[in-house]
Amino acid sequence: MEKTWLVIIAVLAFLAGIAALWLPIAGTALSLTIAVTSVYLLLHGAGTPAAAPPVEKALPVEKTLPRDAATSRVRASSEPAPPKVSPSSPPPAAKAPAHSSPPPGSSSIPPALGLSSYERLDKLAEGAMGELWLVRHTGLGRIAALKEIRGTEVNDEDVGRFTREAQVLSNLRCPHTIQVYDYGIGPSGFPFYVMEHLEGINLQQLIDKHGPMPAPRAIHVLRQVCLSLQEAHDVGLVHRDIKPANIMLCHYGSAWDFVKLLDFGLVKRDRQQDTASLTRPAVVLGTPAYVAPESLRGSKYVDGRADLYAVGAVGYFLLTGRLLFNHDQPVAMAKAHLLEPAPRASARVELPGELDDLLYQCLEKEPQARPQSARELCERLEQVPLDSAWSQAQAEEWWLKTRPRKGRTRRPTQ
Numbered sequence: 001m002e003k004t005w006l007v008i009i010a011v012l013a014f015l016a017g018i019a020a021l022w023l024p025i026a027g028t029a030l031s032l033t034i035a036v037t038s039v040y041l042l043l044h045g046a047g048t049p050a051a052a053p054p055v056e057k058a059l060p061v062e063k064t065l066p067r068d069a070a071t072s073r074v075r076a077s078s079e080p081a082p083p084k085v086s087p088s089s090p091p092p093a094a095k096a097p098a099h100s101s102p103p104p105g106s107s108s109i110p111p112a113l114g115l116s117s118y119e120r121l122d123k124l125a126e127g128a129m130g131e132l133w134l135v136r137h138t139g140l141g142r143i144a145a146l147k148e149i150r151g152t153e154v155n156d157e158d159v160g161r162f163t164r165e166a167q168v169l170s171n172l173r174c175p176h177t178i179q180v181y182d183y184g185i186g187p188s189g190f191p192f193y194v195m196e197h198l199e200g201i202n203l204q205q206l207i208d209k210h211g212p213m214p215a216p217r218a219i220h221v222l223r224q225v226c227l228s229l230q231e232a233h234d235v236g237l238v239h240r241d242i243k244p245a246n247i248m249l250c251h252y253g254s255a256w257d258f259v260k261l262l263d264f265g266l267v268k269r270d271r272q273q274d275t276a277s278l279t280r281p282a283v284v285l286g287t288p289a290y291v292a293p294e295s296l297r298g299s300k301y302v303d304g305r306a307d308l309y310a311v312g313a314v315g316y317f318l319l320t321g322r323l324l325f326n327h328d329q330p331v332a333m334a335k336a337h338l339l340e341p342a343p344r345a346s347a348r349v350e351l352p353g354e355l356d357d358l359l360y361q362c363l364e365k366e367p368q369a370r371p372q373s374a375r376e377l378c379e380r381l382e383q384v385p386l387d388s389a390w391s392q393a394q395a396e397e398w399w400l401k402t403r404p405r406k407g408r409t410r411r412p413t414q
Contacts, residue, residue, distance in 0.1 A: 118146055118194065128153050130162075130190075134197060144181055148192035159191060165264045166193040168237060176228040176259050178248075198260055200250030201403065203318065207244065210402065212321040215351045216390040217257070219381050221249065222315050224259035226378035229311070233304035233374055237267050240302070242310035243290045244317055256395035288330040289323045290314065293338050293365045305367035308377055312342075312362025312370075320348045324363070338365075354384045 118135040121143075125132040130149035137144065149162050169180040182194040203221070207213070213221070225247060232239060241263060252258035290313045292306035313324045324343065325336035342363035346356040358380055364370050371377040 118144070120146070129158060130154075135194065142181075143197050144194045145197045146192055146194050148186060148190060150186075150188055150190045154190065162193075163191055165267065166191070168232075168264050168267050169193075169195070171235075172228075172231055174228045174231040176224045176261055177231065178260050178262050198248050198250045198252070200248045200252075200258075200260070202262075203244035203247045203249060203314070205245075206249060207317065207321050212349065213318045214390075215319065215355055215384075216386050216388065217394075218315060218318040219355065219384055219386070220257060220390040220395075221247070221259055221318065222311060223378050223381050225261060225311060225314070226374040226381070228259070228261040229304065229307050229374040230378065232264075232267070233307070237264075238302060238304055239264060239267055239307050239310075240295065241287060241290075242307050242314060243287045244314055245287075247314070251399055256392055256399050257390070288333045288337075289325070291334070291337060292367075294367060296334050296338055303367070304374060305370050305372065308362050308370050308374065309364075309367075311374075311377065312359045315359045315362070316343075316345050319345045319351060319359075322348065352384050352386065355381075358384070 117138045119138050120133050120135055122134040123131060124134055124145065129151055130147065133146045133148075135144055135146045136142065149158060163183075166180055166183045169178060170183070178198070179196045180193055181196065184192060186192050201209075225242070229239065229242075239261070242261075246261065246263045248260040248262060250258045250260055252260070290310040292302070292309035295302050295306055316322075316324050323333075325333050325340065327333040327336060342360060344356055344360055345351060346353070358371075358377075362370050362377070371380065
């Protein structure tokens with residue numbers, strides 16, 4: 001504004017000078033008028049000019065820090081400094097939180113919600129060492145199964161085995177192995193893990209309720225078990241508790257008769273990696289009806305072929321509905337695994353000779369006489385000649401006939 005008036009005064013002074021050359025009297029009058037006007041404008045017309053905004057000195061942080069760090073530094077400079085507290089003065093009172101409920105992911109979990117961000121829906125099972133719950137993730141809405149251990153009978157070895165099971169399962173990617181979603185330590189100090197919830201029935205329940213399987217279906221099931229074991233054996237893990245109760249037959253997505261292998265709680269490293277085992281070498285673990293002879297002998301070098309022995313015993317059970325050695329006492333059953341020749345499934349049911357021979361080979365007392373890998377066993381099962389393989393249409397028909405689930409299954413194919 002001040003510059004504008006100075007320009008106007010300069011122009012008028014120039015005109016006054018020109019006029020003074022031609023009209024002395026008029027020029028003098030004009031000059032006096034300009035002088036008076038200028039003094040008046042400087043004192044009243046232009047007023048006090050507005051103060052220019054102060055120029056802040058640029059902060060050098062943008063040159064040396066990333067954008068987020070620079071923003072934090074600038075914001076911090078504008079915040080009031082915290083009050084100085086003398087050593088003798090009491091600390092300032094903590095500000096009460098805006099809400100009483102903990103934020104998602106907080107370690108302080110209300111008992112009503114259970115563990116982490118999982119809502120308990122129903123107790124599926126309970127034992128001396130823990131519980132299995134049907135839960136729902138409160139953020140995702142996903143239904144899952146939560147397994148936790150607790151109780152006075154739980155010791156360090158139990159906690160180690162439980163944790164190892166969660167770690168093993170979380171690193172296996174075969175779709176026929178149960179999948180683990182989450183792991184943590186609950187408010188009680190004991191661990192838990194969250195796994196997928198399966199819609200199905202285990203093989204023990206299936207045979208007890210519906211009787212033996214036809215050979216094509218048994219082959220279909222055993223091949224999927226082998227696929228899960230193949231991955232575990234490839235990374236040096238031995239399951240050591242293969243049995244019908246640990247094999248779930250599911251309606252999984254759009255697939256029927258889909259196998260999931262469960263319970264890797266007794267898993268151990270094989271051969272040279274045996275030092276990673278969570279149990280003492282001489283301790284026999286597993287289910288007596290399905291345990292391999294070398295496990296009963298307390299061998300330190302039990303490998304994946306012990307699991308294949310159990311697969312053979314499971315196959316015998318699926319086809320005949322009977323245990324391999326039907327003794328009431330576990331000791332008598334263990335002795336039979338060590339000393340008695342395995343019976344042939346063909347003595348009780350009609351089945352392809354190739355399948356009968358393959359299962360009998362799995363049940364050899366010495367590991368060297370069995371199939372040498374889960375991959376080999378899977379391939380040989382696939383090569384068994386059949387009049388017709390077990391199809392998805394047959395599986396769907398069986399499921400809808402025997403275990404209908406309203407709103408969860410499809411209508412039969414027309």
